[in-house]
Amino acid sequence: MKLETAKSLLLIILIGTSLILTFGMWNYRAEYEPLNDDESIDKADLGGGQKNANDVVKPNNVVFKINGEFYSYENPEDSANLFEDIQTWEMTDLQSTDTEEKTADAEVEIIFPTGVPLSLFENILNTDRTLTSNRNFYVDRFYIQLQEEDQLLKVYFVSLDGDEAVEGTIHSSANYEQLLSMFSNLSDEEYEENHLLTETARNIYIPVExxxxxxxxxxxxxxxxxxxxxxxxxxxxxxxxxxxxxxxxxxxxxxxxxxxxxxxxxxxxxxxxxxxxxxxxxxxxxxxxxxxxxxxxxxxxxxxxxxxxxxxxxxxxxxxxxxxxxxxxxxxxxxxxxxxxxxxxxxxxxxxxxxxxxxxxxxxxxxxxxxxxxxxxxxxxxxxxxxxxxxxxxxxxxxxxxxxxxxxxxxxxxxxxxxxxxxxxxxxxxxxx
The missing domain is CATH 3.30.310.160 (YycH protein, domain 2)
Structure with missing residues (x-):
């Protein structure tokens, strides 16, 4: 093969290789494109929605307690709706109280999955003042008691360690009547009886049905x-x-x-x-x-x-x-x-x-x-x-x-x-x- 012919073939091969590589670069799209400016980074998100305290701090059980018997809604959606109502009720007269057990003929126990600082409830409930500045005051439930004599509701928060308690008052007669009507209808199909376990780390209620x-x-x-x-x-x-x-x-x-x-x-x-x-x-x-x-x-x-x-x-x-x-x-x-x-x-x-x-x-x-x-x-x-x-x-x-x-x-x-x-x-x- 003549030298000039060999050079021509080599040149053709090089040009062809170059065209193939160029075409590949044009059609290659990297899986991860580098970001060079803060504006692009700010736009990255996971596609979810905005949440506030009301959205993420919710009870996992609402129990009606009367004369040593325990009831809950059969459909947990009803419990969620009741708690949404309770969040709008105006709670006043907040003050520290003794930690002795408060007894009442009728009481609603609102139970959360875990203990959280009491101060969180300022963003969840309708309170007229700061609940507490003590960061170590954790609660995993609170209680609403019906006071028949005064036609009002008392609310109690007790710390997990049992050392502190805060009480508040809901003076609304409409809110009192709303809860009272629920206690009057606990035999209806929308409610179910519960067993109480007390040997566990905290009181646990289990539906009977x-x-x-x-x-x-x-x-x-x-x-x-x-x-x-x-x-x-x-x-x-x-x-x-x-x-x-x-x-x-x-x-x-x-x-x-x-x-x-x-x-x-x-x-x-x-x-x-x-x-x-x-x-x-x-x-x-x-x-x-x-x-x-x-x-x-x-x-x-x-x-x-x-x-x-x-x-x-x-x-x-x-x-x-x-x-x-x-x-x-x-x-x-x-x-x-x-x-x-x-x-x-x-x-x-x-x-x-x-x-x-x-x-x-x-x-x-x-x-x-x-x-x-x-x-x-x-x-x-x-x-x-x-x-x-x-x-x-x-x-x-x-x-x-x-x-x-x-x-x-x-x-x-x-x-x-x-x-x-x-x-x-x-x-x-x-x-x-």
């Missing part, structure tokens, strides 16, 4: 990894990325984000002044932070609370949702150090539409109570509730869906597990924080 409930098959949406990355890093274009199977890890020198497709886990190990107290409570910090990136993608409510951490749990049809996977898909958890978010784990799915339903008959209350009383650690049980077990499964076409199945759950050390079958001899350790 056997229940049949629906299981649900939901389609769901998943939040994109790029959106999560852009929220958790101020300069996402400088974040390093590594991939292993279906998991992604983003990191800088002081931050790390693990994305599994259905959940995320974030840690921030930056140095900050741990001695300097936070200006805001962990509740205020977390609420503002999650609202900033529209992170309340479903009905999430406060489920556990400490001075530096908070967990919000997903609810569906007024029942708690519980997931037992490594990356909990039923909760949002945050931990704060001073004014800095140090840990953040959460579900990245949002339930969409119901694709299918089926009925499930739950175990009766006698069996549940018998099983609980067999537990040698009954004094550690904080709650017993009907909840929905959330699992992610695939249909015949290989498409993911979320299955919600009702069952009886018990809570120990802020972790939920299915109440074990009767006389199994072992306790089910399956749990979700």
């Amino acid at each position: 056997e229940k049949t409930m629906q299981s649900f098959k939901y389609t769901f949406n998943t939040i994109k990894s790029a959106d999560v990355r852009n929220i958790m890093f101020t300069r996402p274009n400088l974040v390093s990325e590594s991939k292993s199977g279906e998991s992604l890890m983003y990191r800088t020198d002081d931050r790390q984000l693990n994305y599994t497709g259905n959940g995320m886990s974030f840690i921030n190990v930056a140095e900050w002044n741990k001695e300097e107290p936070a200006d805001k409570s962990v509740f205020q910090q977390s609420l503002e932070n999650i609202n900033e990136h529209a992170g309340f993608t479903d009905d999430y409510r406060v489920d556990s609370y400490t001075d530096d951490s908070i967990t919000y749990r997903l609810y569906r049809l007024q029942y708690p949702v519980i997931n037992n996977s490594y990356m909990d898909l039923s909760t949002i958890y945050q931990k704060w150090q001073s004014d800095q978010l140090s840990e953040y784990t959460r579900s990245l799915i949002s339930l969409d539409t119901v694709a299918n339903t089926s009925s499930k008959k739950l175990r009766d209350s006698d069996e549940i109570i018998s099983t609980i009383k067999q537990n040698k650690n009954i004094a550690d049980i904080q709650d017993v509730q009907i909840g929905y077990r959330l699992t992610v499964e695939k249909d015949v076409n290989g498409e993911d869906y979320a299955l919600l199945e009702p069952d009886w759950y018990q809570r120990v050390n802020d972790s939920w597990s299915v109440v074990p079958e009767k006389n199994t001899g072992t306790q089910n350790i399956e749990g979700g924080s």
Whole structure:
């Protein structure tokens, strides 16, 4: 082959290779496009709505107590509606009182999933003054008593440790009559009788009647990894990325984000002044932070609370949702150090539409109570509730869906597990924080 011919062939090959590479670059679209300005970062969000204290601090039970008997609404939606009414009632004459048990012929007990600072109720109830400035005054329930002689309602808050109590008064005769009429109709079908468990960590009420409930098959949406990355890093274009199977890890020198497709886990190990107290409570910090990136993608409510951490749990049809996977898909958890978010784990799915339903008959209350009383650690049980077990499964076409199945759950050390079958001899350790 002549030298000139060889040069021509080589030139043709180089030109062809260049055209192929150029075409490939034109048609290649990176999965993660770098962000170079703050304006683009600000637009990243998780697609949820804005929430306030009223939306995320809600009771999980309302119990009517009269002459040693206990009743609740059969439909928890009715309990939710009653609490919404109570939130509008004007409460005055707030003052500290002794912690001795106040007795009344008729009383409503409003129970929350966990203890929260009493000061939170200033944003939830219609009070005329500050409830307390003591940050250590935590309550997990309050009581409304009917005072027949004066035709008014007395409200009592007692701290978890039993050392402090605050009382208030609802002077409205209309509110008094509203509650009185409910006590007069507790035999109606909309109410159901409850058993009381007192050997547990706190008083627990369990409906007497056997229940049949629906299981649900939901389609769901998943939040994109790029959106999560852009929220958790101020300069996402400088974040390093590594991939292993279906998991992604983003990191800088002081931050790390693990994305599994259905959940995320974030840690921030930056140095900050741990001695300097936070200006805001962990509740205020977390609420503002999650609202900033529209992170309340479903009905999430406060489920556990400490001075530096908070967990919000997903609810569906007024029942708690519980997931037992490594990356909990039923909760949002945050931990704060001073004014800095140090840990953040959460579900990245949002339930969409119901694709299918089926009925499930739950175990009766006698069996549940018998099983609980067999537990040698009954004094550690904080709650017993009907909840929905959330699992992610695939249909015949290989498409993911979320299955919600009702069952009886018990809570120990802020972790939920299915109440074990009767006389199994072992306790089910399956749990979700």
